[in-house]
Amino acid sequence: MRRYVEGAVQLLGPVALVVVVGILSTTVSSANRIYFLNALVSVAMVVAIYVFVGNSGVLSFGQISFVAVGAFAAGVMTVPLDSKKGVLTELFPLLRDHSIGNIPSLLLAAGIGGLFALVVGLPLMRLSGLAAGIATFALLEITHNILQQWTKIGPGATTLSLVPQTTGAWQATLGALVAIAGAFAYQRSRLGRQLRASREDPAAAQGIGVDVHRQRLWAFTFSGALAGFAGALSVHLLGSITTDQVYLELTFLTLAMLVFGGLTSLWGAVVGALAISGLDSFLGQAEQGVHIGFKLDLPTGSRLVFLAAIMALVLILRPSGLTGGGEFRIPGLRRAGPREEAPAPPA
Amino acid sequence: MQALQGVNLELHRKEVVGLIGPNGAGKSTLVNVLTGFDFPSEGTVELEGRDITGWSSHRRARAGLTRSFQHSRSFRDLSVRENVEVSALGVGAGPRAARKRADELLAVLGLADLAEASAGALAHGDERRLGVARVLATDPAFVLLDEPAAGLPESEVPQFAAVIRSVRDDHGGGVLLIDHNMALVMAVCDRIHVLDQGRTLAAGTPAEIRSNLDVAAAYLGETAVTGADA
Numbered sequence: 001m002r003r004y005v006e007g008a009v010q011l012l013g014p015v016a017l018v019v020v021v022g023i024l025s026t027t028v029s030s031a032n033r034i035y036f037l038n039a040l041v042s043v044a045m046v047v048a049i050y051v052f053v054g055n056s057g058v059l060s061f062g063q064i065s066f067v068a069v070g071a072f073a074a075g076v077m078t079v080p081l082d083s084k085k086g087v088l089t090e091l092f093p094l095l096r097d098h099s100i101g102n103i104p105s106l107l108l109a110a111g112i113g114g115l116f117a118l119v120v121g122l123p124l125m126r127l128s129g130l131a132a133g134i135a136t137f138a139l140l141e142i143t144h145n146i147l148q149q150w151t152k153i154g155p156g157a158t159t160l161s162l163v164p165q166t167t168g169a170w171q172a173t174l175g176a177l178v179a180i181a182g183a184f185a186y187q188r189s190r191l192g193r194q195l196r197a198s199r200e201d202p203a204a205a206q207g208i209g210v211d212v213h214r215q216r217l218w219a220f221t222f223s224g225a226l227a228g229f230a231g232a233l234s235v236h237l238l239g240s241i242t243t244d245q246v247y248l249e250l251t252f253l254t255l256a257m258l259v260f261g262g263l264t265s266l267w268g269a270v271v272g273a274l275a276i277s278g279l280d281s282f283l284g285q286a287e288q289g290v291h292i293g294f295k296l297d298l299p300t301g302s303r304l305v306f307l308a309a310i311m312a313l314v315l316i317l318r319p320s321g322l323t324g325g326g327e328f329r330i331p332g333l334r335r336a337g338p339r340e341e342a343p344a345p346p347a
Numbered sequence: 348m349q350a351l352q353g354v355n356l357e358l359h360r361k362e363v364v365g366l367i368g369p370n371g372a373g374k375s376t377l378v379n380v381l382t383g384f385d386f387p388s389e390g391t392v393e394l395e396g397r398d399i400t401g402w403s404s405h406r407r408a409r410a411g412l413t414r415s416f417q418h419s420r421s422f423r424d425l426s427v428r429e430n431v432e433v434s435a436l437g438v439g440a441g442p443r444a445a446r447k448r449a450d451e452l453l454a455v456l457g458l459a460d461l462a463e464a465s466a467g468a469l470a471h472g473d474e475r476r477l478g479v480a481r482v483l484a485t486d487p488a489f490v491l492l493d494e495p496a497a498g499l500p501e502s503e504v505p506q507f508a509a510v511i512r513s514v515r516d517d518h519g520g521g522v523l524l525i526d527h528n529m530a531l532v533m534a535v536c537d538r539i540h541v542l543d544q545g546r547t548l549a550a551g552t553p554a555e556i557r558s559n560l561d562v563a564a565a566y567l568g569e570t571a572v573t574g575a576d577a
Contacts, residue, residue, distance in 0.1 A: 190433075193429065193432070208437050325424070
């Protein structure tokens with residue numbers, strides 16, 4: 001019983017935060033709404049990355065590949081047929097002659113993201129540590145260049161536009177909640193717990209029968225599916241997309257979000273996504289000049305300089321992130337046992 | 348360099364075999380070879396008649412051959428109980444069975460009061476016992492315990508001995524025990540295998556080993572002075 005209460009509480013924090021942001025988005029001007037919806041889509045992306053990185057302890061610079069694949073799959077398949085035949089003339093006939101609706105598009109993106117992750121994960125998940133990080137970076141590079149050059153599957157280097165903007169307050173909020181619920185269910189499942197065990201001590205986990213490669217592959221695949229789904233939410237929010245929007249800067253931003261909130265918890269992923277997304281939007285506006293009692297006009301580029309500095313500061317001062325790497329807890333409602341008197345574990 | 352030469356070790360169900368020897372004798376290498384963390388350049392590893400020499404460690408664990416580590420970290424962001432449950436889940440137990448087995452083991456190992464605590468906050472001795480609980484939760488046919496009692500206060504050793512005997516007597520498992528605590532080894536083992544410089548120096552019952560002068564020279568004399576030095 002106690003563990004269900006504890007589980008419910010852990011889920012309560014992220015869910016409440018997302019719902020509040022969703023409600024707030026309906027109260028602001030339509031010019032500002034995009035920032036709130038963008039933050040919610042960021043939550044879905046960061047939670048997707050967290051599913052793999054947070055649970056496995058293996059850093060990946062490649063998860064934005066799955067966001068990209070999901071975004072372009074959803075985008076290409078939902079551009080209305082009459083415009084598609086005029087703009088995306090070089091597509092494979094199957095892609096050119098068919099269009100799908102809103103929900104099928106989100107599901108398709110999740111499916112393709114997951115499938116892609118499964119296929120590339122088969123060889124990649126045999127790596128760990130530094131090799132894994134570099135190899136996943138290679139994946140990002142490969143995906144980016146294929147999407148940018150191959151005009152039979154997408155718009156190539158041009159902007160994909162005329163994508164239906166179906167991601168409003170409802171869908172952004174629900175989408176973020178779906179990602180959170182999925183990630184939560186996974187990390188409490190037997191698969192998730194085996195992977196988290198291997199994160200702490202891979203050898204000990206193998207010694208008790210955990211197939212570390214396979215568990216990492218499952219997480220990578222599920223992470224890919226959620227990332228594809230988040231990509232679809234994103235393209236349906238923006239209405240247009242280029243390959244550069246789902247490449248290095250987004251990789252950096254989403255990892256900054258995860259690091260800022262705390263790599264090892266779902267709560268950290270959600271808090272980090274919302275906080276850094278909000279700050280990012282504010283700094284973006286400040287580069288254009290913004291009035292906050294006085295006129296703040298930052299030089300172009302200071303947005304990313306500032307965010308990168310914050311990421312570095314968090315890594316130096318609080319490596320486990322803003323949330324300390326733990327799940328959401330209500331103060332006073334603690335686990336029984338010696339937690340309180342216990343010495344702090346070594347960092 | 349060869350860490351092991353011509354060593355032949357058999358472990359049966361329902362018995363506790365001690366593996367002793369000075370540091371560097373090859374005890375840990377032997378355990379690594381048996382459990383798939385090292386692979387032998389020559390020779391085979393068999394489990395109940397099957398050649399498992401090429402098997403991965405997790406596959407061996409699932410087949411009933413598990414081990415603990417000298418320095419194993421607990422899975423820190425899981426609770427103490429979840430640490431044990433995850434082991435049982437790893438070998439295919441259902442959630443309900445895993446929980447039941449975890450609670451039994453925690454009770455036997457004196458960790459029941461800490462079941463809900465975060466494993467990251469455990470004292471050293473508790474963490475070691477948790478490591479043992481985690482291994483036993485897989486309900487192993489054979490379990491290799493690598494210095495499970497190192498760092499354990501002397502007062503807890505009898506309780507620990509009872510746990511090892513219970514694996515043999517109540518669960519029908521075979522235990523290979525590596526430890527520097529000679530009192531523990533002599534008390535619980537049915538047979539003892541002594542390694543020195545990668546070779547078998549002696550093998551026999553605790554009484555035979557105790558009276559073996561070679562062993563005394565190579566090992567017992569040393570540890571009598573240095574004690575547990577892991």
